[in-house]
Amino acid sequence: MMIYNTLLYYCYSPIANAEQFATDHLAFCKSLNLVGRIIVAEEGLNGTVSGTAAACETYMRHLKADERFAKTDFKIDEVTEPSFIKMHCRYKAEIVHSGLRDTSIINPNEKTGKYLEPAEFSEMLDRDDVIVLDVRSNYEHNLGKFKNAVTLDIENFRDFPDQINALAKYKDKKIMTYCTGGIKCEKASALLLHHGFTDVYQLHGGIIKYGKEAGGKDFEGKCYVFDNRIAVDVNSVNPTIVSTCYNCGKTTPKMINCANPECNEHFTQCDECGDNLQGCCSVECTTHPRKRPYDGTGYYVKVPQQVAKA
Structure with a gap:
Protein backbone atom coordinates (compact mmCIF):
# COMPACT_ATOMS: atom_id res chain seq x y z
CA MET A 1 0.00 0.00 0.00
CA MET A 2 1.36 3.39 -1.02
CA ILE A 3 2.02 5.81 1.85
CA TYR A 4 1.28 9.48 1.24
CA ASN A 5 2.12 12.51 3.35
CA THR A 6 0.74 16.01 3.54
CA LEU A 7 3.17 18.72 4.67
CA LEU A 8 2.07 22.01 6.21
CA TYR A 9 4.76 24.65 6.64
CA TYR A 10 5.74 28.29 6.42
CA CYS A 11 8.96 30.24 6.70
CA TYR A 12 9.44 33.98 7.04
CA SER A 13 12.75 34.54 5.26
CA PRO A 14 13.56 37.16 2.61
CA ILE A 15 13.52 35.87 -0.96
CA ALA A 16 15.19 37.89 -3.70
CA ASN A 17 13.55 37.58 -7.14
CA ALA A 18 10.57 35.90 -5.47
CA GLU A 19 8.51 35.80 -8.67
CA GLN A 20 11.20 33.81 -10.50
CA PHE A 21 11.65 31.62 -7.42
CA ALA A 22 7.94 30.73 -7.58
CA THR A 23 8.26 29.65 -11.22
CA ASP A 24 11.35 27.53 -10.54
CA HIS A 25 9.90 26.04 -7.38
CA LEU A 26 6.73 25.00 -9.19
CA ALA A 27 8.82 23.08 -11.72
CA PHE A 28 10.73 21.36 -8.90
CA CYS A 29 7.52 20.32 -7.12
CA LYS A 30 6.10 18.94 -10.35
CA SER A 31 9.29 16.94 -10.91
CA LEU A 32 8.51 15.15 -7.63
CA ASN A 33 4.85 14.64 -8.63
CA LEU A 34 3.76 16.69 -5.64
CA VAL A 35 0.38 18.39 -5.50
CA GLY A 36 -0.54 21.31 -3.29
CA ARG A 37 -0.56 25.05 -2.91
CA ILE A 38 2.45 27.26 -2.16
CA ILE A 39 2.50 31.04 -1.83
CA VAL A 40 5.81 32.80 -2.44
CA ALA A 41 6.50 36.41 -1.52
CA GLU A 42 9.53 38.55 -0.79
CA GLU A 43 8.87 37.80 2.90
CA GLY A 44 9.00 33.99 2.59
CA LEU A 45 7.03 30.81 1.87
CA ASN A 46 3.67 29.42 2.93
CA GLY A 47 2.79 25.97 1.70
CA THR A 48 0.85 22.75 1.92
CA VAL A 49 2.09 19.99 -0.37
CA SER A 50 1.14 16.34 -0.67
CA GLY A 51 2.60 13.28 -2.33
CA THR A 52 4.34 10.01 -1.63
CA ALA A 53 6.30 9.78 1.60
CA ALA A 54 9.52 9.51 -0.43
CA ALA A 55 8.73 12.59 -2.52
CA CYS A 56 7.80 14.58 0.59
CA GLU A 57 11.06 13.55 2.27
CA THR A 58 13.02 14.70 -0.80
CA TYR A 59 11.12 17.99 -0.78
CA MET A 60 11.86 18.68 2.90
CA ARG A 61 15.55 17.88 2.45
CA HIS A 62 15.72 20.16 -0.58
CA LEU A 63 14.07 23.09 1.19
CA LYS A 64 16.15 22.76 4.36
CA ALA A 65 19.35 22.56 2.31
CA ASP A 66 18.69 26.19 1.35
CA GLU A 67 20.01 28.28 4.25
CA ARG A 68 17.09 30.69 3.89
CA PHE A 69 14.67 27.90 4.83
CA ALA A 70 16.86 25.72 7.04
CA LYS A 71 14.70 26.32 10.14
CA THR A 72 11.38 25.48 8.48
CA ASP A 73 9.12 23.48 10.79
CA PHE A 74 7.14 20.89 8.83
CA LYS A 75 3.89 19.46 10.20
CA ILE A 76 3.54 15.99 8.65
CA ASP A 77 0.29 14.08 8.29
CA GLU A 78 0.07 10.57 6.91
CA VAL A 79 -2.88 10.39 4.49
CA THR A 80 -4.51 7.66 2.40
CA GLU A 81 -4.35 9.74 -0.77
CA PRO A 82 -2.87 13.10 -1.82
CA SER A 83 -4.72 16.04 -0.29
CA PHE A 84 -4.86 18.10 -3.49
CA ILE A 85 -5.55 17.46 -7.14
CA LYS A 86 -3.15 19.94 -8.73
CA MET A 87 0.10 21.72 -7.93
CA HIS A 88 0.09 25.52 -7.63
CA CYS A 89 2.98 27.77 -6.66
CA ARG A 90 2.07 31.43 -6.89
CA TYR A 91 3.85 34.71 -6.29
CA LYS A 92 1.92 37.17 -4.10
CA ALA A 93 2.58 40.33 -2.11
CA GLU A 94 2.35 38.50 1.25
CA ILE A 95 2.41 34.85 2.29
CA VAL A 96 -0.60 35.52 4.50
CA HIS A 97 -2.64 38.54 3.52
CA SER A 98 -2.83 41.17 6.26
CA GLY A 99 -2.98 44.25 4.05
CA LEU A 100 -0.12 45.72 6.08
CA ARG A 101 3.02 46.06 4.00
CA ASP A 102 4.92 48.42 6.31
CA THR A 103 7.73 46.32 7.82
CA SER A 104 8.20 48.92 10.56
CA ILE A 105 4.80 47.74 11.86
CA ILE A 106 4.96 44.02 11.04
CA ASN A 107 8.17 42.11 10.49
CA PRO A 108 8.04 38.61 12.03
CA ASN A 109 11.79 38.23 11.56
CA GLU A 110 12.40 41.12 13.98
CA LYS A 111 9.53 41.25 16.45
CA THR A 112 6.74 38.82 17.19
CA GLY A 113 5.04 37.10 20.10
CA ASP A 233 -9.42 15.65 14.04
CA VAL A 234 -7.14 17.25 16.62
CA ASN A 235 -8.26 16.17 20.09
CA SER A 236 -7.60 12.60 21.20
CA VAL A 237 -7.82 13.45 24.94
CA ASN A 238 -11.27 15.00 25.53
CA PRO A 239 -12.86 15.41 22.09
CA THR A 240 -16.22 17.07 21.53
CA ILE A 241 -18.25 18.47 18.63
CA VAL A 242 -19.18 22.15 18.83
CA SER A 243 -20.33 22.96 15.29
CA THR A 244 -23.93 22.83 14.17
CA CYS A 245 -25.63 22.44 10.82
CA TYR A 246 -26.12 25.80 9.11
CA ASN A 247 -29.51 24.68 7.84
CA CYS A 248 -31.19 22.69 10.64
CA GLY A 249 -29.07 23.34 13.73
CA LYS A 250 -28.22 19.69 14.40
CA THR A 251 -24.76 19.00 15.80
CA THR A 252 -22.37 18.01 13.03
CA PRO A 253 -18.59 18.08 12.52
CA LYS A 254 -18.87 18.23 8.73
CA MET A 255 -17.85 21.35 6.83
CA ILE A 256 -18.31 21.82 3.10
CA ASN A 257 -18.21 24.46 0.38
CA CYS A 258 -21.51 25.37 -1.26
CA ALA A 259 -22.00 23.49 -4.53
CA ASN A 260 -22.88 26.79 -6.21
CA PRO A 261 -19.41 27.97 -7.36
CA GLU A 262 -20.44 31.62 -7.36
CA CYS A 263 -21.42 31.30 -3.69
CA ASN A 264 -18.79 28.78 -2.54
CA GLU A 265 -19.68 29.55 1.08
CA HIS A 266 -17.79 27.62 3.78
CA PHE A 267 -20.38 26.20 6.14
CA THR A 268 -21.20 23.24 8.36
CA GLN A 269 -23.93 20.93 7.15
CA CYS A 270 -25.25 17.57 8.31
CA ASP A 271 -25.48 14.69 5.83
CA GLU A 272 -29.28 14.83 5.73
CA CYS A 273 -29.36 18.51 4.75
CA GLY A 274 -26.47 17.88 2.37
CA ASP A 275 -28.54 15.29 0.54
CA ASN A 276 -31.69 17.42 0.59
CA LEU A 277 -29.95 20.57 -0.63
CA GLN A 278 -27.44 18.80 -2.92
CA GLY A 279 -24.52 20.31 -1.00
CA CYS A 280 -25.85 23.86 -1.22
CA CYS A 281 -26.28 26.37 1.57
CA SER A 282 -29.77 27.37 0.41
CA VAL A 283 -32.60 26.36 -1.90
CA GLU A 284 -31.70 29.34 -4.08
CA CYS A 285 -28.21 27.96 -4.68
CA THR A 286 -29.61 24.57 -5.76
CA THR A 287 -31.15 26.25 -8.80
CA HIS A 288 -27.97 27.94 -10.02
CA PRO A 289 -27.14 26.81 -13.57
CA ARG A 290 -23.47 26.19 -12.70
CA LYS A 291 -24.16 24.14 -9.57
CA ARG A 292 -21.54 21.42 -9.15
CA PRO A 293 -22.48 17.77 -8.61
CA TYR A 294 -22.42 16.94 -4.88
CA ASP A 295 -20.49 13.78 -4.04
CA GLY A 296 -20.88 13.99 -0.26
CA THR A 297 -17.48 15.57 0.41
CA GLY A 298 -18.23 19.21 -0.36
CA TYR A 299 -14.77 19.70 -1.82
CA TYR A 300 -14.39 21.06 -5.33
CA VAL A 301 -11.54 22.05 -7.58
CA LYS A 302 -11.65 25.83 -7.83
CA VAL A 303 -13.68 26.99 -10.83
CA PRO A 304 -13.01 30.53 -12.10
CA GLN A 305 -16.09 32.71 -12.04
CA GLN A 306 -17.43 33.64 -15.45
CA VAL A 307 -17.12 37.25 -16.45
CA ALA A 308 -20.19 38.68 -18.10
CA LYS A 309 -19.59 40.00 -21.60
CA ALA A 310 -20.40 43.62 -22.29
Missing part, protein backbone atom coordinates in the same frame (compact mmCIF):
# COMPACT_ATOMS: atom_id res chain seq x y z
CA LYS A 114 6.96 34.68 22.30
CA TYR A 115 6.68 31.07 21.14
CA LEU A 116 4.86 28.60 23.36
CA GLU A 117 5.42 24.93 22.67
CA PRO A 118 2.24 22.80 22.84
CA ALA A 119 2.88 21.56 26.39
CA GLU A 120 3.45 25.13 27.61
CA PHE A 121 0.33 26.38 25.84
CA SER A 122 -1.73 23.59 27.41
CA GLU A 123 -0.43 24.40 30.87
CA MET A 124 -1.37 28.08 30.54
CA LEU A 125 -4.87 27.56 29.11
CA ASP A 126 -6.71 27.71 32.44
CA ARG A 127 -4.85 30.60 34.05
CA ASP A 128 -6.95 33.57 35.16
CA ASP A 129 -4.47 36.10 33.77
CA VAL A 130 -4.54 34.62 30.26
CA ILE A 131 -6.68 35.35 27.22
CA VAL A 132 -6.64 32.72 24.47
CA LEU A 133 -7.13 34.51 21.15
CA ASP A 134 -8.19 32.76 17.95
CA VAL A 135 -6.94 34.83 14.99
CA ARG A 136 -8.68 32.74 12.33
CA SER A 137 -11.79 33.47 10.28
CA ASN A 138 -15.40 32.77 11.26
CA TYR A 139 -15.81 29.58 9.25
CA GLU A 140 -12.68 28.14 10.88
CA HIS A 141 -13.48 28.80 14.54
CA ASN A 142 -17.14 27.88 14.01
CA LEU A 143 -15.92 24.37 13.23
CA GLY A 144 -13.55 24.13 16.19
CA LYS A 145 -11.63 26.21 18.72
CA PHE A 146 -9.92 26.03 22.10
CA LYS A 147 -12.28 26.12 25.07
CA ASN A 148 -13.01 29.65 26.30
CA ALA A 149 -11.15 31.19 23.37
CA VAL A 150 -11.91 34.74 22.30
CA THR A 151 -12.99 34.60 18.66
CA LEU A 152 -13.25 37.45 16.17
CA ASP A 153 -16.03 38.19 13.69
CA ILE A 154 -13.80 38.27 10.61
CA GLU A 155 -14.21 36.79 7.15
CA ASN A 156 -10.50 36.95 6.29
CA PHE A 157 -7.25 37.57 8.13
CA ARG A 158 -6.96 40.96 6.42
CA ASP A 159 -9.86 42.01 8.70
CA PHE A 160 -7.78 41.33 11.82
CA PRO A 161 -6.16 44.80 12.08
CA ASP A 162 -9.63 46.36 12.41
CA GLN A 163 -10.23 44.28 15.57
CA ILE A 164 -7.34 45.75 17.58
CA ASN A 165 -9.43 48.40 19.32
CA ALA A 166 -12.00 45.81 20.39
CA LEU A 167 -9.19 43.82 22.02
CA ALA A 168 -7.84 46.78 24.02
CA LYS A 169 -9.74 45.64 27.14
CA TYR A 170 -7.33 42.67 27.36
CA LYS A 171 -4.12 44.73 27.50
CA ASP A 172 -3.50 43.80 31.14
CA LYS A 173 -3.66 40.07 30.33
CA LYS A 174 -1.28 37.58 28.81
CA ILE A 175 -2.48 37.14 25.22
CA MET A 176 -1.95 33.65 23.75
CA THR A 177 -2.67 33.65 20.03
CA TYR A 178 -3.25 30.57 17.92
CA CYS A 179 -4.14 29.58 14.36
CA THR A 180 -3.97 26.48 12.17
CA GLY A 181 -0.23 26.20 11.58
CA GLY A 182 1.24 29.30 13.22
CA ILE A 183 1.68 31.62 10.26
CA LYS A 184 -1.12 34.08 11.05
CA CYS A 185 0.03 34.38 14.66
CA GLU A 186 3.42 35.68 13.53
CA LYS A 187 1.75 38.79 12.11
CA ALA A 188 -1.14 38.99 14.57
CA SER A 189 1.17 38.95 17.59
CA ALA A 190 3.51 41.47 15.95
CA LEU A 191 0.58 43.82 15.37
CA LEU A 192 -0.61 43.43 18.97
CA LEU A 193 2.86 44.35 20.22
CA HIS A 194 2.92 47.36 17.90
CA HIS A 195 -0.35 48.56 19.46
CA GLY A 196 0.91 48.41 23.03
CA PHE A 197 0.07 44.88 24.16
CA THR A 198 3.08 43.87 26.24
CA ASP A 199 2.67 40.18 27.09
CA VAL A 200 1.96 38.40 23.81
CA TYR A 201 2.52 34.74 22.99
CA GLN A 202 1.83 32.45 20.06
CA LEU A 203 1.27 28.70 19.82
CA HIS A 204 4.32 27.43 17.97
CA GLY A 205 3.23 25.25 15.05
CA GLY A 206 -0.43 26.07 15.62
CA ILE A 207 -3.34 23.73 16.21
CA ILE A 208 -1.88 21.01 14.00
CA LYS A 209 1.33 20.70 16.02
CA TYR A 210 -0.65 20.95 19.27
CA GLY A 211 -2.72 17.95 18.22
CA LYS A 212 0.38 15.90 17.52
CA GLU A 213 2.36 16.85 20.62
CA ALA A 214 -0.28 17.57 23.28
CA GLY A 215 -3.05 15.28 22.11
CA GLY A 216 -5.21 18.27 21.24
CA LYS A 217 -6.43 18.58 24.84
CA ASP A 218 -9.20 21.18 25.25
CA PHE A 219 -9.50 21.88 21.54
CA GLU A 220 -13.23 21.60 20.90
CA GLY A 221 -14.43 20.39 17.51
CA LYS A 222 -12.36 19.89 14.37
CA CYS A 223 -9.69 21.96 12.68
CA TYR A 224 -10.35 23.44 9.26
CA VAL A 225 -7.54 22.80 6.77
CA PHE A 226 -7.02 24.29 3.33
CA ASP A 227 -7.02 21.13 1.24
CA ASN A 228 -9.51 18.51 0.14
CA ARG A 229 -9.73 16.98 3.63
CA ILE A 230 -11.48 20.24 4.69
CA ALA A 231 -11.41 19.27 8.39
CA VAL A 232 -9.16 17.08 10.54
Whole structure:
Protein backbone atom coordinates (compact mmCIF):
# COMPACT_ATOMS: atom_id res chain seq x y z
CA MET A 1 0.00 0.00 0.00
CA MET A 2 1.36 3.39 -1.02
CA ILE A 3 2.02 5.81 1.85
CA TYR A 4 1.28 9.48 1.24
CA ASN A 5 2.12 12.51 3.35
CA THR A 6 0.74 16.01 3.54
CA LEU A 7 3.17 18.72 4.67
CA LEU A 8 2.07 22.01 6.21
CA TYR A 9 4.76 24.65 6.64
CA TYR A 10 5.74 28.29 6.42
CA CYS A 11 8.96 30.24 6.70
CA TYR A 12 9.44 33.98 7.04
CA SER A 13 12.75 34.54 5.26
CA PRO A 14 13.56 37.16 2.61
CA ILE A 15 13.52 35.87 -0.96
CA ALA A 16 15.19 37.89 -3.70
CA ASN A 17 13.55 37.58 -7.14
CA ALA A 18 10.57 35.90 -5.47
CA GLU A 19 8.51 35.80 -8.67
CA GLN A 20 11.20 33.81 -10.50
CA PHE A 21 11.65 31.62 -7.42
CA ALA A 22 7.94 30.73 -7.58
CA THR A 23 8.26 29.65 -11.22
CA ASP A 24 11.35 27.53 -10.54
CA HIS A 25 9.90 26.04 -7.38
CA LEU A 26 6.73 25.00 -9.19
CA ALA A 27 8.82 23.08 -11.72
CA PHE A 28 10.73 21.36 -8.90
CA CYS A 29 7.52 20.32 -7.12
CA LYS A 30 6.10 18.94 -10.35
CA SER A 31 9.29 16.94 -10.91
CA LEU A 32 8.51 15.15 -7.63
CA ASN A 33 4.85 14.64 -8.63
CA LEU A 34 3.76 16.69 -5.64
CA VAL A 35 0.38 18.39 -5.50
CA GLY A 36 -0.54 21.31 -3.29
CA ARG A 37 -0.56 25.05 -2.91
CA ILE A 38 2.45 27.26 -2.16
CA ILE A 39 2.50 31.04 -1.83
CA VAL A 40 5.81 32.80 -2.44
CA ALA A 41 6.50 36.41 -1.52
CA GLU A 42 9.53 38.55 -0.79
CA GLU A 43 8.87 37.80 2.90
CA GLY A 44 9.00 33.99 2.59
CA LEU A 45 7.03 30.81 1.87
CA ASN A 46 3.67 29.42 2.93
CA GLY A 47 2.79 25.97 1.70
CA THR A 48 0.85 22.75 1.92
CA VAL A 49 2.09 19.99 -0.37
CA SER A 50 1.14 16.34 -0.67
CA GLY A 51 2.60 13.28 -2.33
CA THR A 52 4.34 10.01 -1.63
CA ALA A 53 6.30 9.78 1.60
CA ALA A 54 9.52 9.51 -0.43
CA ALA A 55 8.73 12.59 -2.52
CA CYS A 56 7.80 14.58 0.59
CA GLU A 57 11.06 13.55 2.27
CA THR A 58 13.02 14.70 -0.80
CA TYR A 59 11.12 17.99 -0.78
CA MET A 60 11.86 18.68 2.90
CA ARG A 61 15.55 17.88 2.45
CA HIS A 62 15.72 20.16 -0.58
CA LEU A 63 14.07 23.09 1.19
CA LYS A 64 16.15 22.76 4.36
CA ALA A 65 19.35 22.56 2.31
CA ASP A 66 18.69 26.19 1.35
CA GLU A 67 20.01 28.28 4.25
CA ARG A 68 17.09 30.69 3.89
CA PHE A 69 14.67 27.90 4.83
CA ALA A 70 16.86 25.72 7.04
CA LYS A 71 14.70 26.32 10.14
CA THR A 72 11.38 25.48 8.48
CA ASP A 73 9.12 23.48 10.79
CA PHE A 74 7.14 20.89 8.83
CA LYS A 75 3.89 19.46 10.20
CA ILE A 76 3.54 15.99 8.65
CA ASP A 77 0.29 14.08 8.29
CA GLU A 78 0.07 10.57 6.91
CA VAL A 79 -2.88 10.39 4.49
CA THR A 80 -4.51 7.66 2.40
CA GLU A 81 -4.35 9.74 -0.77
CA PRO A 82 -2.87 13.10 -1.82
CA SER A 83 -4.72 16.04 -0.29
CA PHE A 84 -4.86 18.10 -3.49
CA ILE A 85 -5.55 17.46 -7.14
CA LYS A 86 -3.15 19.94 -8.73
CA MET A 87 0.10 21.72 -7.93
CA HIS A 88 0.09 25.52 -7.63
CA CYS A 89 2.98 27.77 -6.66
CA ARG A 90 2.07 31.43 -6.89
CA TYR A 91 3.85 34.71 -6.29
CA LYS A 92 1.92 37.17 -4.10
CA ALA A 93 2.58 40.33 -2.11
CA GLU A 94 2.35 38.50 1.25
CA ILE A 95 2.41 34.85 2.29
CA VAL A 96 -0.60 35.52 4.50
CA HIS A 97 -2.64 38.54 3.52
CA SER A 98 -2.83 41.17 6.26
CA GLY A 99 -2.98 44.25 4.05
CA LEU A 100 -0.12 45.72 6.08
CA ARG A 101 3.02 46.06 4.00
CA ASP A 102 4.92 48.42 6.31
CA THR A 103 7.73 46.32 7.82
CA SER A 104 8.20 48.92 10.56
CA ILE A 105 4.80 47.74 11.86
CA ILE A 106 4.96 44.02 11.04
CA ASN A 107 8.17 42.11 10.49
CA PRO A 108 8.04 38.61 12.03
CA ASN A 109 11.79 38.23 11.56
CA GLU A 110 12.40 41.12 13.98
CA LYS A 111 9.53 41.25 16.45
CA THR A 112 6.74 38.82 17.19
CA GLY A 113 5.04 37.10 20.10
CA LYS A 114 6.96 34.68 22.30
CA TYR A 115 6.68 31.07 21.14
CA LEU A 116 4.86 28.60 23.36
CA GLU A 117 5.42 24.93 22.67
CA PRO A 118 2.24 22.80 22.84
CA ALA A 119 2.88 21.56 26.39
CA GLU A 120 3.45 25.13 27.61
CA PHE A 121 0.33 26.38 25.84
CA SER A 122 -1.73 23.59 27.41
CA GLU A 123 -0.43 24.40 30.87
CA MET A 124 -1.37 28.08 30.54
CA LEU A 125 -4.87 27.56 29.11
CA ASP A 126 -6.71 27.71 32.44
CA ARG A 127 -4.85 30.60 34.05
CA ASP A 128 -6.95 33.57 35.16
CA ASP A 129 -4.47 36.10 33.77
CA VAL A 130 -4.54 34.62 30.26
CA ILE A 131 -6.68 35.35 27.22
CA VAL A 132 -6.64 32.72 24.47
CA LEU A 133 -7.13 34.51 21.15
CA ASP A 134 -8.19 32.76 17.95
CA VAL A 135 -6.94 34.83 14.99
CA ARG A 136 -8.68 32.74 12.33
CA SER A 137 -11.79 33.47 10.28
CA ASN A 138 -15.40 32.77 11.26
CA TYR A 139 -15.81 29.58 9.25
CA GLU A 140 -12.68 28.14 10.88
CA HIS A 141 -13.48 28.80 14.54
CA ASN A 142 -17.14 27.88 14.01
CA LEU A 143 -15.92 24.37 13.23
CA GLY A 144 -13.55 24.13 16.19
CA LYS A 145 -11.63 26.21 18.72
CA PHE A 146 -9.92 26.03 22.10
CA LYS A 147 -12.28 26.12 25.07
CA ASN A 148 -13.01 29.65 26.30
CA ALA A 149 -11.15 31.19 23.37
CA VAL A 150 -11.91 34.74 22.30
CA THR A 151 -12.99 34.60 18.66
CA LEU A 152 -13.25 37.45 16.17
CA ASP A 153 -16.03 38.19 13.69
CA ILE A 154 -13.80 38.27 10.61
CA GLU A 155 -14.21 36.79 7.15
CA ASN A 156 -10.50 36.95 6.29
CA PHE A 157 -7.25 37.57 8.13
CA ARG A 158 -6.96 40.96 6.42
CA ASP A 159 -9.86 42.01 8.70
CA PHE A 160 -7.78 41.33 11.82
CA PRO A 161 -6.16 44.80 12.08
CA ASP A 162 -9.63 46.36 12.41
CA GLN A 163 -10.23 44.28 15.57
CA ILE A 164 -7.34 45.75 17.58
CA ASN A 165 -9.43 48.40 19.32
CA ALA A 166 -12.00 45.81 20.39
CA LEU A 167 -9.19 43.82 22.02
CA ALA A 168 -7.84 46.78 24.02
CA LYS A 169 -9.74 45.64 27.14
CA TYR A 170 -7.33 42.67 27.36
CA LYS A 171 -4.12 44.73 27.50
CA ASP A 172 -3.50 43.80 31.14
CA LYS A 173 -3.66 40.07 30.33
CA LYS A 174 -1.28 37.58 28.81
CA ILE A 175 -2.48 37.14 25.22
CA MET A 176 -1.95 33.65 23.75
CA THR A 177 -2.67 33.65 20.03
CA TYR A 178 -3.25 30.57 17.92
CA CYS A 179 -4.14 29.58 14.36
CA THR A 180 -3.97 26.48 12.17
CA GLY A 181 -0.23 26.20 11.58
CA GLY A 182 1.24 29.30 13.22
CA ILE A 183 1.68 31.62 10.26
CA LYS A 184 -1.12 34.08 11.05
CA CYS A 185 0.03 34.38 14.66
CA GLU A 186 3.42 35.68 13.53
CA LYS A 187 1.75 38.79 12.11
CA ALA A 188 -1.14 38.99 14.57
CA SER A 189 1.17 38.95 17.59
CA ALA A 190 3.51 41.47 15.95
CA LEU A 191 0.58 43.82 15.37
CA LEU A 192 -0.61 43.43 18.97
CA LEU A 193 2.86 44.35 20.22
CA HIS A 194 2.92 47.36 17.90
CA HIS A 195 -0.35 48.56 19.46
CA GLY A 196 0.91 48.41 23.03
CA PHE A 197 0.07 44.88 24.16
CA THR A 198 3.08 43.87 26.24
CA ASP A 199 2.67 40.18 27.09
CA VAL A 200 1.96 38.40 23.81
CA TYR A 201 2.52 34.74 22.99
CA GLN A 202 1.83 32.45 20.06
CA LEU A 203 1.27 28.70 19.82
CA HIS A 204 4.32 27.43 17.97
CA GLY A 205 3.23 25.25 15.05
CA GLY A 206 -0.43 26.07 15.62
CA ILE A 207 -3.34 23.73 16.21
CA ILE A 208 -1.88 21.01 14.00
CA LYS A 209 1.33 20.70 16.02
CA TYR A 210 -0.65 20.95 19.27
CA GLY A 211 -2.72 17.95 18.22
CA LYS A 212 0.38 15.90 17.52
CA GLU A 213 2.36 16.85 20.62
CA ALA A 214 -0.28 17.57 23.28
CA GLY A 215 -3.05 15.28 22.11
CA GLY A 216 -5.21 18.27 21.24
CA LYS A 217 -6.43 18.58 24.84
CA ASP A 218 -9.20 21.18 25.25
CA PHE A 219 -9.50 21.88 21.54
CA GLU A 220 -13.23 21.60 20.90
CA GLY A 221 -14.43 20.39 17.51
CA LYS A 222 -12.36 19.89 14.37
CA CYS A 223 -9.69 21.96 12.68
CA TYR A 224 -10.35 23.44 9.26
CA VAL A 225 -7.54 22.80 6.77
CA PHE A 226 -7.02 24.29 3.33
CA ASP A 227 -7.02 21.13 1.24
CA ASN A 228 -9.51 18.51 0.14
CA ARG A 229 -9.73 16.98 3.63
CA ILE A 230 -11.48 20.24 4.69
CA ALA A 231 -11.41 19.27 8.39
CA VAL A 232 -9.16 17.08 10.54
CA ASP A 233 -9.42 15.65 14.04
CA VAL A 234 -7.14 17.25 16.62
CA ASN A 235 -8.26 16.17 20.09
CA SER A 236 -7.60 12.60 21.20
CA VAL A 237 -7.82 13.45 24.94
CA ASN A 238 -11.27 15.00 25.53
CA PRO A 239 -12.86 15.41 22.09
CA THR A 240 -16.22 17.07 21.53
CA ILE A 241 -18.25 18.47 18.63
CA VAL A 242 -19.18 22.15 18.83
CA SER A 243 -20.33 22.96 15.29
CA THR A 244 -23.93 22.83 14.17
CA CYS A 245 -25.63 22.44 10.82
CA TYR A 246 -26.12 25.80 9.11
CA ASN A 247 -29.51 24.68 7.84
CA CYS A 248 -31.19 22.69 10.64
CA GLY A 249 -29.07 23.34 13.73
CA LYS A 250 -28.22 19.69 14.40
CA THR A 251 -24.76 19.00 15.80
CA THR A 252 -22.37 18.01 13.03
CA PRO A 253 -18.59 18.08 12.52
CA LYS A 254 -18.87 18.23 8.73
CA MET A 255 -17.85 21.35 6.83
CA ILE A 256 -18.31 21.82 3.10
CA ASN A 257 -18.21 24.46 0.38
CA CYS A 258 -21.51 25.37 -1.26
CA ALA A 259 -22.00 23.49 -4.53
CA ASN A 260 -22.88 26.79 -6.21
CA PRO A 261 -19.41 27.97 -7.36
CA GLU A 262 -20.44 31.62 -7.36
CA CYS A 263 -21.42 31.30 -3.69
CA ASN A 264 -18.79 28.78 -2.54
CA GLU A 265 -19.68 29.55 1.08
CA HIS A 266 -17.79 27.62 3.78
CA PHE A 267 -20.38 26.20 6.14
CA THR A 268 -21.20 23.24 8.36
CA GLN A 269 -23.93 20.93 7.15
CA CYS A 270 -25.25 17.57 8.31
CA ASP A 271 -25.48 14.69 5.83
CA GLU A 272 -29.28 14.83 5.73
CA CYS A 273 -29.36 18.51 4.75
CA GLY A 274 -26.47 17.88 2.37
CA ASP A 275 -28.54 15.29 0.54
CA ASN A 276 -31.69 17.42 0.59
CA LEU A 277 -29.95 20.57 -0.63
CA GLN A 278 -27.44 18.80 -2.92
CA GLY A 279 -24.52 20.31 -1.00
CA CYS A 280 -25.85 23.86 -1.22
CA CYS A 281 -26.28 26.37 1.57
CA SER A 282 -29.77 27.37 0.41
CA VAL A 283 -32.60 26.36 -1.90
CA GLU A 284 -31.70 29.34 -4.08
CA CYS A 285 -28.21 27.96 -4.68
CA THR A 286 -29.61 24.57 -5.76
CA THR A 287 -31.15 26.25 -8.80
CA HIS A 288 -27.97 27.94 -10.02
CA PRO A 289 -27.14 26.81 -13.57
CA ARG A 290 -23.47 26.19 -12.70
CA LYS A 291 -24.16 24.14 -9.57
CA ARG A 292 -21.54 21.42 -9.15
CA PRO A 293 -22.48 17.77 -8.61
CA TYR A 294 -22.42 16.94 -4.88
CA ASP A 295 -20.49 13.78 -4.04
CA GLY A 296 -20.88 13.99 -0.26
CA THR A 297 -17.48 15.57 0.41
CA GLY A 298 -18.23 19.21 -0.36
CA TYR A 299 -14.77 19.70 -1.82
CA TYR A 300 -14.39 21.06 -5.33
CA VAL A 301 -11.54 22.05 -7.58
CA LYS A 302 -11.65 25.83 -7.83
CA VAL A 303 -13.68 26.99 -10.83
CA PRO A 304 -13.01 30.53 -12.10
CA GLN A 305 -16.09 32.71 -12.04
CA GLN A 306 -17.43 33.64 -15.45
CA VAL A 307 -17.12 37.25 -16.45
CA ALA A 308 -20.19 38.68 -18.10
CA LYS A 309 -19.59 40.00 -21.60
CA ALA A 310 -20.40 43.62 -22.29
